[in-house]
Amino acid sequence: MKYWQPMHELAICQALIAQVAAVARSEHASSVTDVYVSVGPLSGVECPLVRSAFPFAAAGTVAGEATLHLRQTPVRVSCEDCGAETEVAANRLICGRCSNWRTQLISGDELLLQRVVMRSGRPRRNNDV
Amino acid sequence: MCESCGCNLTHGNEHLVAADGHLARTSSGTESIEVLKGLLDANDHQARHNREHFNQHRVFAVNLMSSPGAGKTSLLEATIDALAGDLNMAVIEGDLETENDAMRIRDKGIAAIQISTGSACHLDAHMVHSALHELTLDELDVLFIENVGNLVCPASFDLGQHRNVTLLSSPEGDDKPAKYPVMFRAADLLLITKSDLMEVLGDFDPERAGAYLRRLANPAPVLVLSARSGFGMQAWLDWIREEINLHRRRLPQEKTDRHIGSRTV
Ligand SMILES: Nc1nc2c(ncn2[C@@H]2O[C@H](COP(=O)(O)OP(=O)(O)OP(=O)(O)O)[C@@H](O)[C@H]2O)c(=O)[nH]1
Numbered sequence: 035m036k037y038w039q040p041m042h043e044l045a046i047c048q049a050l051i052a053q054v055a056a057v058a059r060s061e062h063a064s065s066v067t068d069v070y071v072s073v074g075p076l077s078g079v080e081c082p083l084v085r086s087a088f089p090f091a092a093a094g095t096v097a098g099e100a101t102l103h104l105r106q107t108p109v110r111v112s113c114e115d116c117g118a119e120t121e122v123a124a125n126r127l128i129c130g131r132c133s134n135w136r137t138q139l140i141s142g143d144e145l146l147l148q149r150v151v152m153r154s155g156r157p158r159r160n161n162d163v
Numbered sequence: 164m165c166e167s168c169g170c171n172l173t174h175g176n177e178h179l180v181a182a183d184g185h186l187a188r189t190s191s192g193t194e195s196i197e198v199l200k201g202l203l204d205a206n207d208h209q210a211r212h213n214r215e216h217f218n219q220h221r222v223f224a225v226n227l228m229s230s231p232g233a234g235k236t237s238l239l240e241a242t243i244d245a246l247a248g249d250l251n252m253a254v255i256e257g258d259l260e261t262e263n264d265a266m267r268i269r270d271k272g273i274a275a276i277q278i279s280t281g282s283a284c285h286l287d288a289h290m291v292h293s294a295l296h297e298l299t300l301d302e303l304d305v306l307f308i309e310n311v312g313n314l315v316c317p318a319s320f321d322l323g324q325h326r327n328v329t330l331l332s333s334p335e336g337d338d339k340p341a342k343y344p345v346m347f348r349a350a351d352l353l354l355i356t357k358s359d360l361m362e363v364l365g366d367f368d369p370e371r372a373g374a375y376l377r378r379l380a381n382p383a384p385v386l387v388l389s390a391r392s393g394f395g396m397q398a399w400l401d402w403i404r405e406e407i408n409l410h411r412r413r414l415p416q417e418k419t420d421r422h423i424g425s426r427t428v
C-alpha cells in the first residue's frame with residue numbers, strides 16, 4: 035500500500051502545521067524559520083515521506099518558508115528479566131543482552147514536535163494580517 | 164491535559180527535553196521555543212473521548228486491521244451468524260470507496276455505518292466519532308470497527324477501541340509481522356485467517372508467524388481460523404465473549420486505556 039502513504043504523512047504534516055501555527059500565534063511571531071520533529075521508527079511514519087509532504091502542508095501558512103528538521107530516535111527496550119536497556123532493530127524488540135522477548139519499549143515510537151524557531155512579529159507589525 | 168501531562172515521556176526519551184528552559188533568544192533575532200507535543204495529540208484526545216462514550220454505554224469496541232482482502236468482512240459475517248441470537252452487535256465500516264462491506268453486514272440484519280474515507284488510508288478518531296452519533300450505543304454489547312485495509316497507517320491512529328485484532332491471511336506469508344512491526348506490535352490478538360488455503364500454499368507456518376510476533380515483544384494470543392470452512396471459529400468467538408466479560412469487570416475501575424510502548428493511548 036506504499037502509494038497511499040503520502041496521504042497519511044500529509045495528514046500528519048497538517049497536524050504538525052496546526053501545532054506550529056498555534057505556537058507562532060501565542061508568541062506573536064511573524065514567521066517560522068525552523069521546525070524540529072522527533073520521529074521514532076515505530077511511530078509508523080516514514081521520514082522521507084514527511085519531508086516531501088511538509089511543503090504542501092506548510093504552503094500559505096506562517097511556516098510556509100520554514101525548514102523541517104527531522105530527528106530519528108533510536109529503538110530501545112528494557113528487559114523485564116535482566117533489566118538491561120539495549121538498542122535494537124525495529125522488528126526485533128528482544129533484549130540485546132539475554133534475548134528475552136518480554137521487554138518494554140522505552141524509546142522509538144515518538145512522533146513529537148520538539149522545537150519551533152521563529153521571527154518576532156513586532157518589527158513588521160504594520161504588514162501583518 | 165494531554166499537552167502538559169508528559170505522558171509521552173519515559174526515562175528512555177526524556178533526554179529529548181532540553182534542560183535549559185523553554186524559550187531561548189538567538190543572536191539572529193529569532194526565538195526558539197521548546198514544545199514537545201505529540202503530533203497525534205488531537206487524534207488521541209478525540210480517541211479518549213470516544214472510549215468514554217463506549218464505556219458509558221458499556222460497549223466493548225474492537226478495531227479490526229489487516230491488509231486489503233485478508234478477510235475482515237467475511238470474518239464479521241461469520242461472527243454475526245454465530246452470535247446474532249446472543250449479543251447485540253454493530254459495525255463501523257472504513258471501506259474506501261464503496262458501500263459494499265456495509266451492505267454485506269446490513270444483509271445480516273445488523274446496523275452498519277459506512278465511513279466514506281474517500282482517498283484516506285486509515286480511520287481516525289474524528290471519523291469514528293461522527294459515525295458513533297448514528298448508532299444507538301445503549302443497546303450494544305460489542306462494536307466492531309473494520310479499518311481500511313492497509314498494514315501501515317491504521318496502527319498509528321487510536322480510535323478509542325478497547326482491543327486491536329490484526330488479521331493475517333495465509334496467502335500473505337508468515338513473515339508479515341517482521342515486515343510491518345508497527346501494525347503487529349499493536350495487535351492484542353493475531354488471527355491467522357483463510358486457514359483452508361494453507362494446504363494449497365504449503366509453506367505458511369503459524370508457529371513462525373507467532374515467533375515473529377514474540378520478537379516484537381508482543382504477548383498477544385495467535386488463533387488460526389477460516390471464516391469459509393468454520394475451522395477455528397469457536398476460539399475466536401470465545402475470545403470475544405471473554406473480552407466482553409473482562410471489559411465489564413474493568414469498567415468500574417476505569418482501567419480500559421491501552422498502553423503501547425512509551426505511548427498511552
Ligand atoms: N478461501 C477463503 N477465502 C476467504 C476467507 N475469508 C475471506 N475470503 C475471501 O477473501 C476475499 C476478501 O475477503 P473480505 O472479507 O472482503 O476481505 P476484507 O479484509 O474485508 O477486504 P477489504 O475490506 O477490501 O480490505 C473474498 O473473496 C472472500 O471470499 C476464508 O476463510 N477462506
Ligand SMILES: [Mg+2]
Nearest residue numbers: 235236264309
Ligand atoms: Mg472489508
Ligand SMILES: [Zn+2]
Nearest residue numbers: 042284285316
Ligand atoms: Zn494513513
Ligand SMILES: [Zn+2]
Nearest residue numbers: 113116129132
Ligand atoms: Zn535481558
